[in-house]
Amino acid sequence: MKTKNFYILALFATLLLAGGVSYYASSSPDGLEKVAEDIGFIEQAKPNTNSEGFLADYGVKGLKNERLSVGAAGIMGVAATGAVSWGLFLLLRRKDAK
Amino acid sequence: MHIPDGFIDIPTSTAVAALAGAGVALSLKGARKTLDDKTAPLAGLTATFIFAVQMLNFPVAAGTSGHLLGGALAAVLVGPFTATLALTVVLLMQALLFADGGLTAIGLNVFNMSIIGVWVGYGTFCLVRKLFSNKKSIIPLAASIGALLSVPAAATGFVLQYAIGGTGTFSTTAVFTAMFGTHVLIGIGEAIITGLAVGAVMASRSDLVYGFKKENIKLEIRK
Numbered sequence: 001m002k003t004k005n006f007y008i009l010a011l012f013a014t015l016l017l018a019g020g021v022s023y024y025a026s027s028s029p030d031g032l033e034k035v036a037e038d039i040g041f042i043e044q045a046k047p048n049t050n051s052e053g054f055l056a057d058y059g060v061k062g063l064k065n066e067r068l069s070v071g072a073a074g075i076m077g078v079a080a081t082g083a084v085s086w087g088l089f090l091l092l093r094r095k096d097a098k
Numbered sequence: 099m100h101i102p103d104g105f106i107d108i109p110t111s112t113a114v115a116a117l118a119g120a121g122v123a124l125s126l127k128g129a130r131k132t133l134d135d136k137t138a139p140l141a142g143l144t145a146t147f148i149f150a151v152q153m154l155n156f157p158v159a160a161g162t163s164g165h166l167l168g169g170a171l172a173a174v175l176v177g178p179f180t181a182t183l184a185l186t187v188v189l190l191m192q193a194l195l196f197a198d199g200g201l202t203a204i205g206l207n208v209f210n211m212s213i214i215g216v217w218v219g220y221g222t223f224c225l226v227r228k229l230f231s232n233k234k235s236i237i238p239l240a241a242s243i244g245a246l247l248s249v250p251a252a253a254t255g256f257v258l259q260y261a262i263g264g265t266g267t268f269s270t271t272a273v274f275t276a277m278f279g280t281h282v283l284i285g286i287g288e289a290i291i292t293g294l295a296v297g298a299v300m301a302s303r304s305d306l307v308y309g310f311k312k313e314n315i316k317l318e319i320r321k
Binding site for chain 1 (some may be wrong): 099103104133146151184187188198199253265268272273
């Protein structure tokens, strides 16, 4: 597969997962949260500093439609993670001798 | 698996953060050696893909869910040092933007997922290839086995932190038993996703896969 096509396809899949499929993710507590509930130390958890933030808990603040809210938050997360990681790895890379 | 603020006391969180910071610093050094014009974009893609898939919680048992951690996946695709950095970027984004994982717990989370998860996953991957088969076709399976073990290993990292500085008063053995059992189940999901993702990249662009081309690089150096 051509490099360009590989990246286009992979990024498309990534956006589809974060922007669309994420709506169908299980909302049950994750492993650590469940263990903390069952054993009893869940009360020790303090709310996150950003718990009222614009994208807190993978939803856009103020967006009522659940599907749009989580999808938009996912796409923004993909954009932010992509920008930071791509930037970091491009900076770190060995420049090929020309 | 993302530890919130409050589970582990501040002295322990700070000490582990220092260790995690040292691990990230070493990884910055190691990643410089492996990243080039061809692999840097794959590293960015890997971090971004892991962020997306971490949103997809799957059910594992009654009332419990889990999601990909991605340590083994990233390590096989882009090498362990770059993988640590990729996972760290994901964890920072989650804590800073999405309130997922506490800010005082960021060092704990980096230590468990970006360091333990990556190295147990990668070490197992290398061991499986060494012990059983060096064939190209075994790479997705070896990555799966690494993924399977990486999740309970990362969970054990939490248990250690709980044993040292947990704010709860419950026995470490009880926490270990519950954490280990649940995360073996989550590890099965991790193994499936990792096997499929590594398989897809091997099928389309095996030349980009660090865990596959590593030997080829060594051969080139020798001649």
